[in-house]
Amino acid sequence: MQLLERRKTNDLKSGWVICGRREDAPEKLMPKGIEYSRIGDKQASIGAYQLMREFRKTQRWDVECDLFSDGIDLIEPSDLEEEFNRLAETWRKDTRMLSFIRQKAMHPAYQKIIGMGKEALPFIFRELKERGGDWIWALEMITRIKPEGTQSTKFKDVVTAWLNWGRTHGFTQ
Amino acid sequence: MWLQLGSIGGERMDSLNDLTDEQRQEWFPRLVKDSYRKTSDATEDYNCIAWAGGDSERKWDPNDTDGRYWRTDLPRDYEVETFVKLFKLEGGYEPCENGEPEEGFEKIAIYVGLDKEVKHAARQQPSGEWTSKCGDLEDIEHALSVLEGGGYGWVKKFLKRPALKPRQN
Numbered sequence: 430m431q432l433l434e435r436r437k438t439n440d441l442k443s444g445w446v447i448c449g450r451r452e453d454a455p456e457k458l459m460p461k462g463i464e465y466s467r468i469g470d471k472q473a474s475i476g477a478y479q480l481m482r483e484f485r486k487t488q489r490w491d492v493e494c495d496l497f498s499d500g501i502d503l504i505e506p507s508d509l510e511e512e513f514n515r516l517a518e519t520w521r522k523d524t525r526m527l528s529f530i531r532q533k534a535m536h537p538a539y540q541k542i543i544g545m546g547k548e549a550l551p552f553i554f555r556e557l558k559e560r561g562g563d564w565i566w567a568l569e570m571i572t573r574i575k576p577e578g579t580q581s582t583k584f585k586d587v588v589t590a591w592l593n594w595g596r597t598h599g600f601t602q
Numbered sequence: 603m604w605l606q607l608g609s610i611g612g613e614r615m616d617s618l619n620d621l622t623d624e625q626r627q628e629w630f631p632r633l634v635k636d637s638y639r640k641t642s643d644a645t646e647d648y649n650c651i652a653w654a655g656g657d658s659e660r661k662w663d664p665n666d667t668d669g670r671y672w673r674t675d676l677p678r679d680y681e682v683e684t685f686v687k688l689f690k691l692e693g694g695y696e697p698c699e700n701g702e703p704e705e706g707f708e709k710i711a712i713y714v715g716l717d718k719e720v721k722h723a724a725r726q727q728p729s730g731e732w733t734s735k736c737g738d739l740e741d742i743e744h745a746l747s748v749l750e751g752g753g754y755g756w757v758k759k760f761l762k763r764p765a766l767k768p769r770q771n
Contacts, residue, residue: 525616526629526737526753528649528722529680530665561646563738566667579668582660585647587669 509545513552516542521562534566543570554601558592565591616644618739629753637748641733642741651685653735654710654723655692662688680719682759685712689723695761701746703730709762711746715755722754728765 520538527533534540542549550571557564563584568591569575578590595601617640618633626633651662652671663670664678673691677684689695689710701711703726711732713722724732724746731743750756 522622522625524737525739526618526621526625528651528661528735528737529663530661530667530670531663531680534667563646563669565669566665569667575668581669582671583647584661584669 509548510552513542513545513549517552517556517562521560530563530566533563539567543567546571550595551600554592554595557588557595558601561588616739618736618742627752630749631752632748632750633744638742638744640740640742644738644740646738648735650722650724650735650737651688651720653733653741654725655689656725682712682714682718682720685720685723686759686761689761693763695763698760698762701726701732701757701760704762706765707762708765709760711757712759712761713749713754713756714758715753722749724749 516538520533520536520542523538524533524536542553549567553564553567553571556562565579565584565587576590576594578593579587581587581590592601618630618638621629647660648658649661649663652658652660655662657671660671661669662672664672664676664680664684666672666678672678673688675691676687686695686697695708695710698707698709701709703709709726711724711726712720713724715721722734722736724734724744726732727743732746733741733743734749735741736749746757
């Protein structure tokens with residue numbers, strides 16, 4: 430199987446998942462179905478993307494890191510990211526003068542982001558890392574976990590703990 | 603790294619100056635250019651309630667989401683009386699009649715919205731002016747009335763205590 434195309438994610442302004450498998454990538458480690466996606470094929474790309482996410486869950490990070498950096502490039506469906514960006518910007522603008530998380534989290538844009546589920550996690554971690562924001566409620570709602578270090582009364586300590594968790598699980602660098 | 607995301611657009615809006623006219627009208631209809639003085643940059647480390655109580659490292663919030671402080675002996679609600687108890691337990695504040703400066707006393711003003719829930723708190727400076735942390739935005743010095751009439755509601759409660767402890771500003 431040959432690699433269909435390899436591009437840096439931030440070069441891509443529109444389109445869908447681009448993935449393929451390099452000829453020398455170890456076949457036994459590739460999830461079946463990934464090799465069938467192609468540029469411009471929305472359904473196949475989304476299918477491949479979902480397969481990839483499922484595959485990731487079953488792999489140890491050190492294995493998948495090697496595998497994915499050697500074998501394929503994967504790009505998020507761009508419309509999901511655009512939708513997240515739009516919602517996050519609206520939420521940030523409308524709630525920046527509020528002091529309590531309950532008020533902030535009840536904003537419709539924030540609720541829609543929570544409704545995106547785990548697909549929103551890479552974007553939330555990117556936002557948390559680059560621009561800040563009170564994303565703790567959303568992270569707790571989506572992941573249903575409280576990682577080590579997050580049971581602090583200091584907001585900045587909790588943000589640090591979540592970013593560590595995000596790094597460990599491949600959602601942010 | 604197999605999953606790389608580009609940066610997003612949009613500039614960071616972290617000042618009262620960045621509010622749209624619509625937001626200003628809705629939230630701070632009495633806030634005009636010379637009615638307040640910015641005293642710090644924006645930060646998310648603490649909120650208005652903590653700032654009024656003298657804590658610039660935590661958010662004081664009844665919600666049990668991680669990253670906020672609340673006393674375990676207080677209900678997790680937004681009733682005025684809950685916040686009166688909070689400031690009494692945390693700083694020894696007692697209810698008082700008004701926000702007029704009193705020699706030897708420090709005061710706190712609690713803002714309450716139309717839904718009767720606490721929205722904001724401010725602390726009086728020795729000068730008689732008030733200091734507030736506005737959400738995720740900056741700290742400002744202002745007259746009490748400047749933040750009234752919009753999203754923060756109206757000042758419904760004053761508290762005071764003897765000015766014994768040095769303040770951090």
